[in-house]
Amino acid sequence: xxxxxxxxxxxxxxxxxxxxxxxxxxxxxxxxxxxxxxxxxxxxxxxxxxxxxxxxxxxxxxxxxxxxxxxxxxxxxxxxxxxxxxxxxxxxxxxxxxxxxxxxxxxxxxxxxxxxxxxxxxxxxxxxxxxxxxxxxxxxxxxxxxxxxxxxxxxxxxxxxxxxxxxxxxxxxxxxxxxxxxxxxxxxxxxxxxxxxxxxxxxxxxxxxxxxxxxxxxxxxxxxxxxxxxxxxxxxxxxxxxxxxxxxxxxxxxxxxxxxxxxxx
Amino acid sequence: xxxxxxxxxxxxxxxxxxxxxxxxxxxxxxxxxxxxxxxxxxxxxxxxxxxxxxxxxxxxxxxxxxxxxxxxxxxxxxxxxxxxxxxxxxxxxxxxxxxxxxxxxxxxxxxxxxxxxxxxxxxxxxxxxxxxxxxxxxxxxxxxxxxxxxxxxxxxxxxxxxxxxxxxxxxxxxxxxxxxxxxxxxxxxxxxxxxxxxxxxxxxxxxxxxxxxxxxxxxxxxxxxxxxxxxxxxxxxxxxxxxxxxxxxxxxxxxxxxxxxxxxx
Numbered sequence: 099x100x101x102x103x104x105x106x107x108x109x110x111x112x113x114x115x116x117x118x119x120x121x122x123x124x125x126x127x128x129x130x131x132x133x134x135x136x137x138x139x140x141x142x143x144x145x146x147x148x149x150x151x152x153x154x155x156x157x158x159x160x161x162x163x164x165x166x167x168x169x170x171x172x173x174x175x176x177x178x179x180x181x182x183x184x185x186x187x188x189x190x191x192x193x194x195x196x197x198x199x200x201x202x203x204x205x206x207x208x209x210x211x212x213x214x215x216x217x218x219x220x221x222x223x224x225x226x227x228x229x230x231x232x233x234x235x236x237x238x239x240x241x242x243x244x245x246x247x248x249x250x251x252x253x254x255x256x257x258x259x260x261x262x263x264x265x266x267x268x269x270x271x272x273x274x275x276x277x278x279x280x281x282x283x284x285x286x287x288x289x290x291x292x293x294x295x296x297x298x299x300x301x302x303x304x305x306x307x308x309x310x311x312x313x314x315x316x317x318x319x320x321x322x323x324x325x326x327x328x329x330x331x332x333x334x335x336x337x338x339x340x341x342x343x344x345x346x347x348x349x350x351x352x353x354x355x356x357x358x359x360x361x362x363x
Numbered sequence: 364x365x366x367x368x369x370x371x372x373x374x375x376x377x378x379x380x381x382x383x384x385x386x387x388x389x390x391x392x393x394x395x396x397x398x399x400x401x402x403x404x405x406x407x408x409x410x411x412x413x414x415x416x417x418x419x420x421x422x423x424x425x426x427x428x429x430x431x432x433x434x435x436x437x438x439x440x441x442x443x444x445x446x447x448x449x450x451x452x453x454x455x456x457x458x459x460x461x462x463x464x465x466x467x468x469x470x471x472x473x474x475x476x477x478x479x480x481x482x483x484x485x486x487x488x489x490x491x492x493x494x495x496x497x498x499x500x501x502x503x504x505x506x507x508x509x510x511x512x513x514x515x516x517x518x519x520x521x522x523x524x525x526x527x528x529x530x531x532x533x534x535x536x537x538x539x540x541x542x543x544x545x546x547x548x549x550x551x552x553x554x555x556x557x558x559x560x561x562x563x564x565x566x567x568x569x570x571x572x573x574x575x576x577x578x579x580x581x582x583x584x585x586x587x588x589x590x591x592x593x594x595x596x597x598x599x600x601x602x603x604x605x606x607x608x609x610x611x612x613x614x615x616x617x618x619x620x621x622x623x624x625x626x627x628x
Binding site for chain 2: 149150151152153154155156157160161162163182183186187189190191212214215216221224228229256257259260262263264266267269270273287289290291292294296297299300301303304310311312313314315317340341342343344345346347348349350351352353355356357359361362363
């Protein structure tokens with residue numbers, strides 16, 4: 099057992115905070131407030147909103163880092179790239195090592211179900227997991243700029259503490275979604291699977307002054323399948339959903355089935 | 364059994380072709396050559412290279428579609444968006460229905476192992492699978508503009524025919540990678556799992572005329588773990604790798620393990 103003095107001497111954990119809504123997003127500010135009492139915090143976030151950029155990395159123009167603020171136990175940078183770029187720059191240029199924890203968000207809007215695949219918030223989290231860093235993404239089911247992150251903060255703190263205590267299985271990161279409710283109405287935390295679902299694409303078709311069409315992407319989310327163990331089900335029933343996700347996309351049952359194929363047609 | 368006349372009357376399958384290297388990429392031309400004898404072909408591809416855009420979708424500017432060529436059984440469009448945008452526009456605006464098959468590529472460069480997560484080629488394939496369309500992504504392990512796609516074409520044809528005959532399990536799409544070898548040196552096709560791996564990020568740090576730093580992302584691929592059933596192993600041994608992939612990212616063993624967590628720390 100460690101003596102009290104060695105405990106006091108222990109360095110605080112180094113926590114990397116990022117998001118995809120950009121450095122000025124209220125959701126990021128809420129997450130920083132949660133993180134600061136838990137360790138030394140470095141923020142590296144996009145200088146503008148990067149929602150829907152998924153795992154995009156910047157290869158066609160150079161990246162810039164901008165130090166915004168630095169004080170004891172805290173530093174904040176913006177970057178002109180995507181969330182994936184931010185994490186890579188943080189490792190190599192800012193921290194010069196892997197952080198002890200990576201947290202991303204709090205996203206303005208859901209990343210439950212298939213939304214995970216488009217999410218810049220969760221792309222940053224996958225970057226963490228790929229580098230062996232315990233990593234968690236947080237999203238609130240409210241898009242509005244003035245969303246209320248008070249309940250999210252309480253639960254993010256609880257989930258981060260649990261992960262700091264227990265660690266995460268190798269290669270696993272967490273996708274946490276939070277219903278847009280006051281803390282008193284949130285029933286608890288549920289470990290879930292990713293709900294089946296898809297976006298039914300739709301477009302606003304408009305005509306420019308020359309008479310040429312242009313298209314604004316919109317879409318409607320459609321749930322596929324059912325089950326009381328999904329993130330969507332938990333959220334609908336006022337629970338916070340926690341989905342452990344993996345970046346090995348192999349479908350092992352299909353792999354076994356396809357081994358019988360002979361490619362002879 | 365269908366009579367001969369009804370077979371003759373059967374419509375040809377509608378094949379959507381896309382990629383992430385852009386409408387002028389030689390790899391796309393090679394895939395179109397494979398597709399045309401197999402059905403009616405519609406191409407919707409980005410008007411410029413979109414490598415590394417992953418699942419990004421365009422929400423901050425409107426999309427444009429440009430009809431390049433149309434003839435019996437064939438049409439070709441370019442689009443100013445990402446591969447995901449191309450597929451969504453194809454469904455809703457160009458085809459006004461789901462195609463019978465979606466093929467993407469042939470990518471200039473590997474999408475084996477963790478590269479799948481950054482890949483625009485495979486993002487288009489996931490878009491197909493999410494809409495219930497049998498979908499296959501093809502990549503050649505050669506970045507060069509003048510890569511030789513002749514062997515790729517032969518094997519792409521064989522794999523597409525097998526999928527058209529057998530279909531794919533629900534929610535499954537295929538990530539096909541092809542070694543950069545003459546057809547005579549390719550040993551065959553292997554069904555594989557996604558190899559463990561990560562990009563060790565690195566940056567070229569340069570100074571602009573004002574003395575400010577800027578950063579060019581580069582990186583080195585590092586394989587993690589081993590096994591003779593991975594895509595990387597197959598490719599190294601001169602086989603074509605076929606990995607069945609799924610867009611449910613839930614890690615089910617971790618989900619069971621984490622159900623014991625009590626969030627009490």
